[in-house]
Amino acid sequence: MTLVSLCKNTKKYNFDKSLKVPSHVREIENIRQHLEGMFDLLKYPVKIKMSIFLALDEAMANAIEHGNIAGNPPLEVAYSLTEHVCILQVVDFGGHTFNPEYFERLATIKDWGMGGRGIFLIKKIMDEVYYFFDPGKSTTLVMIKYSSPEAVPPSVPSLPL
């Protein structure tokens, strides 16, 4: 059970920064700009940086369009960045549960109808993708990308505590 025990090294992590963002598509660009400088500082390759932005765009667009329906409450965007790993979290407060796998396949199978492109792209681009549903309250999407293929941890990596 070494891997579970190794989680002790990571413990409960807090994000470096958590932002409350109005539920509007124009905010996507603001978040991009906010993160861009930090990626450059940590010397993330341009390709990785653009991939992360694309996934973030899709995640935020989904949260704005489908997540927040009643009253449009603000989204929560949080991130933790190290030179090896980027962890992004997008939380909407719609509290709708759904099956991401269904939407992923919706994008690939013609007969199924429209939609699913965002989830399909996020899964394709990011190294780890997790959804947490608190029914009726919130939906949390956590996306993780390593700065390079070599940065994939040989053991569970340390995160800011």
Added chain:
Amino acid sequence: MIDKPTELLIAAWGILAAENTIERILEVVGQTSRALCEAEYTTIAFVENNKLHYVHAEGIPADSIKKLRHDLGTGLSGKVAAEGKPLRMRLPTSGESKPSELTNLPSPRSVVCVPMRFQGRTIGTLQVFNKLLAPEFSQDDEERLQTFADQTAIAVERFRLNERLFAESRRIKGLFEAMTDGIMVVDSNGDPLMYNKAVESLFFPDGRPNYALTTYLSTLIKLGTSSGQAEVVLFKPHGVVLSNRYVAIHDKHGNPKEYVVSIRNITDQRALDRRFSQFFAIILRKSDRLLHRAQKEKKPSARRRLLCRLSNLSKNLVFLTELRGGPLRIDKEPLNLIDIYNKIRLRFLHRFEKAGIKLVDEGIHGAPGIAIRAQKKLIMQVFETLFAKGRLALRKDEEIIFSHTVEKECVKVFITFHGSNIKELITPESFDWNHQVDCIIEGESRILDLELAFIRHIIQAHKGVVCISKDADDRAIVQFDIPLDEQAPKAQEEGNT
């Protein structure tokens, strides 16, 4: 200045407080009590199931007390154990009778026997024999030994408690491991304190490191509620859906101290639920498109064709609902299988002739009746479906062959389709409704045809079997067995047509 006995007691307490093996505890107790009372030898006995069991001796061979046990209240130590009071005496050396438990001991002259007491309960006795350099033990010896015996009782009980806790912990661990669902206890920092193997396999498939568990625990603890349940999709790289319930255990100040989390893998269940939701969504969308086209269509013949396709879709949805619903409920009645076949034959004969398809069933004429118990409408549906499939699949000069054999308990019916187009239309997969549903969901097939799957359902409801075999590329044989009517008079004779 500390006197020697006190020094011995303090040293022994120090050792006993740290010792975790019963053998070592007994050894220290034996040696210390012997030194404490300046005795020749010592024995220790424990109370178990109303008997006193001798477990250790110091100063004499262990064999002297091996398997020695007696009832509480009998003998010297039995009396001490029963009454909980110490006993000090000089023992008769000859002539008079000695207590029975002393007969195996080497020349006992004097003894002090004290109870080992813990929380008002006697858990055993401690005996010292033969005061060195004196004919008998003193009051001081007795008091010192009693003080030490009580201390020993605490050490022994502590050891037993540890043993019980260890056993309990092993039992709980066993329960943990036996569970197929994940269960874990984490502290308020998200550190896993206890977890079973299922947790490891859920979060670290193939033993590959990732952030899933860390992220999961961080999100869970952040919720801050005392209890709850949530659904988690570990989308990549795991591809699993988890349902979890958690309870926070609070400290005396009301702050969450630990979380007990139970995690269930519901991937398959979710996949099954959503499989049919997806399937029905696809079919309903198709129906909607057909209806829309039919409404717009001006040519009556084209409209009829579209409506016919729509009707087929609805029929297949009804089949699917029945197929998913489990075994078909049937209302059996006595029937003659040959009569039913002939009825359907008559319906199709003209159509086959028109299409130039040969129906080979000469053996059926004059064949004796075959009594079965079945639902007439459903058995007719079986023949009708197979003939209709044959009519669709076969071309001019191709043939459909009917034959049957009556066996001891069932009738075997063979319908052979012989034609160039057979390989695509009548396949083992067409009898498997799950396969067809999967093909539609995956977009591999656009045609839903559950008619053949449904005839398998009908035959199974009659406790029969359906199978399909191909002995050549252009031949498919559908065989189905139906049990004979056991109550019917033995009109049917075994034979082949």
